[in-house]
Amino acid sequence: MTSRFAHPVAPRPGPGRSPAPRGTGPALPDEMRAEVIAGLKAPQKTLPPKLFYDERGAALFHEITALDEYYLTRTELGIMRAHAGDMADLMGAERALVELGSGEALKVRLLLDRLRRPAAYVPVDISAEQLQRVAADIARTYPGLLVVPVAADYTAPFSLPELPPPAREARRVAYFPGSTIGNFHLSEAVAFLRRIARLCGPGGALLLGADLRKDPNVLHAAYNDAAGVTAAFNMNMLVRLNRELGTSFDPARFRHYAYYNPVAGRVEMHLVSLARQTVSVDGECVRFERGESVWTESSYKYAPRQLDALARDAGFDVAHAWTDPREWFCVLYLVVRGGDSDAQARP
Ligand code: AVJ
Numbered sequence: 001m002t003s004r005f006a007h008p009v010a011p012r013p014g015p016g017r018s019p020a021p022r023g024t025g026p027a028l029p030d031e032m033r034a035e036v037i038a039g040l041k042a043p044q045k046t047l048p049p050k051l052f053y054d055e056r057g058a059a060l061f062h063e064i065t066a067l068d069e070y071y072l073t074r075t076e077l078g079i080m081r082a083h084a085g086d087m088a089d090l091m092g093a094e095r096a097l098v099e100l101g102s103g104e105a106l107k108v109r110l111l112l113d114r115l116r117r118p119a120a121y122v123p124v125d126i127s128a129e130q131l132q133r134v135a136a137d138i139a140r141t142y143p144g145l146l147v148v149p150v151a152a153d154y155t156a157p158f159s160l161p162e163l164p165p166p167a168r169e170a171r172r173v174a175y176f177p178g179s180t181i182g183n184f185h186l187s188e189a190v191a192f193l194r195r196i197a198r199l200c201g202p203g204g205a206l207l208l209g210a211d212l213r214k215d216p217n218v219l220h221a222a223y224n225d226a227a228g229v230t231a232a233f234n235m236n237m238l239v240r241l242n243r244e245l246g247t248s249f250d251p252a253r254f255r256h257y258a259y260y261n262p263v264a265g266r267v268e269m270h271l272v273s274l275a276r277q278t279v280s281v282d283g284e285c286v287r288f289e290r291g292e293s294v295w296t297e298s299s300y301k302y303a304p305r306q307l308d309a310l311a312r313d314a315g316f317d318v319a320h321a322w323t324d325p326r327e328w329f330c331v332l333y334l335v336v337r338g339g340d341s342d343a344q345a346r347p
Contacts, residue, residue, distance in 0.1 A: 009176040028244040031156065031181045036245060037282050040294070045286075047271075049297040050153060051181050053127045054240045060233040062104060067229060069221040072179055074210050075329040080110040080177075083322045083331070087207060088114035090333050091318060095169040096163060098199070100154045100180075103127070106299055107177050111207075112142055119170035120146040120163050126153050157195065161170045172200040177209035179329070182266070182300040186310070189300075192313030197336045206316060206334045213301045214328055216260040223258035223267050223299070231256035234269055234296055257293070260301075269297040307332060 028036065031214035032051070039046040041062050052061065065073035080087075091097075093116035102123030113117065121138060125131040128151040134321075136147035146167055152158040162168060175197050184192055196206055209331045223230055234256045238249035275290035302310070305323070307330060311318050323330045 008292050025277045026244060028241075028258040029153075029276075031153065033245065033282075036241065040279075040281050040286050041277065043292040045288075045292070045298050045320045046292055047241075048155075050126050050155060050239050051240065052233060052297075053130075054236070054244075055127070055235050057233060057240065058103070058127045059147065059168075060229060063229045064165075065223070067227065069225045070230075071328060072211055075106060075111075075326075076177060076179070076331065077326050079322050079329060079331050082106050082108040084114045085324075086320070087118065087331075087333060091115060091173050091205065091207075092121050092171070092318075093117050094170055095168050095173045096122060097173050097175055098122040098124065098160065099122050099175040099177075100196070101176070101178065102131065102134060102149075103128075103178070104130070105138060106208075108175055109138075109141070111175065112138070112145070115337055118145060119167040120148055120161075120208050122148045122150060122160060122205070122223060124150045124152055124154050124158070126151070133300035150169070155192070160199065171203045171205075173204065174200050174206040174340060176206060177331075179209055179291070179299070181210055182302075184300070186300070187300065189310060190313045193310065193316065194330060197315045200336055202336060204336045205221060205319070206336075208311075208334060210307055210330050210332070211299065211301050212328055212330055213265060213303050216262055219267055219301065220330075221268060223260075228256075230258065230269075234258070234271060238295060240270065240339060245282065246280075250277070253277055254294075265301050265303075267273060267297075267299040267301070268295060270295050302330070313338075325331075 035048060039048065064070050088111060095115065096116065096119045099105065102108065102125045104318045105123055123131060123135055126248060131149050133149055135147050139147040148161060150161065155280065181189055190315045200206065235251050235254065238251050238254060241247045242249055253274050254271045255274055258267060260267050268294035271292060272293045274292045277288050278285045279288065281321065308318050311332065315337050317337050318332055318334050320333045321330055
């Protein structure tokens with residue numbers, strides 16, 4: 001069997017792609033530039049979590065997944081190991097599997113091992129270098145599998161490249177693991193899942209991983225690890241912006257701060273300014289008061305019934321949900337409502 005491996009579809013270079021500031025490395029893509037600048041000028045300063053994942057950030061996240069305190073990856077992998085066979089059965093044969101935020105693509109291998117005659121594997125990721133590496137590795141491991149990597153920011157609307165037949169006609173199953181859905185506020189999460197339902201189309205489905213509410217001290221520890229890897233991961237955003245946007249952040253004058261807010265049901269990560277200071281951003285001065293934060297991430301933790309409601313609001317039916325013995329994490333199989341999936345008899 002031959003390995004069919006397409007090269008990543010790079011985001012189209014916009015008409016006015018800016019040169020790298022100070023001639024070092026790549027510049028921040030134009031689409032992200034405007035978002036970053038607007039976020040830093042807002043009354044509550046924010047930076048989007050997708051900014052974490054440059055090469056160094058992807059490596060730091062990999063380190064996080066191995067930390068004792070960071071139970072998420074380990075727990076979800078355990079669920080996948082226990083139930084990937086059932087998941088593959090629900091999905092059915094000859095599906096095109098579209099993974100949103102493929103990262104290291106570890107968990108998806110457990111699915112690919114069980115899926116019957118997959119028509120294609122389409123990893124979508126913002127970290128282009130890692131995507132290239134991972135896609136090539138998957139293509140090597142699964143000879144005959146059509147692998148079509150797409151380098152894209154899936155938080156913005158994007159379309160899938162046309163797949164060659166017979167994959168073109170295949171029903172699409174999206175895979176969105178890792179609890180990355182938790183990075184969205186509720187209304188954004190609904191809008192995002194609606195977009196995925198449209199992307200998958202009639203007969204399509206989504207396998208979704210989400211973190212569950214639990215002892216806040218467990219959550220606190222997961223985002224405040226003793227080795228300081230999460231702090232370095234958070235702080236790396238400033239280093240990246242200095243390099244790719246030419247900002248003048250002094251990382252020594254910011255501190256990682258993460259806490260669980262049980263009212264909102266989310267972990268918030270911030271970078272808090274230790275001093276009154278001015279940072280140059282795109283030729284303008286951005287002021288920081290001492291103690292002022294840049295909000296870099298929310299990680300929402302869900303109650304099971306909230307996940308059901310979220311899925312239904314977005315136009316899915318919950319076909320099945322799996323959890324671990326401690327009920328810390330949940331993987332749901334959602335089918336597009338009104339789609340005449342052969343796994344779901346129409347009434
Ligand atoms: C990759 C979004 C699931 O929210 O737990 C890890 C990222 N942030 N430590 C998460 C993260 C801080 C992670 N997600």
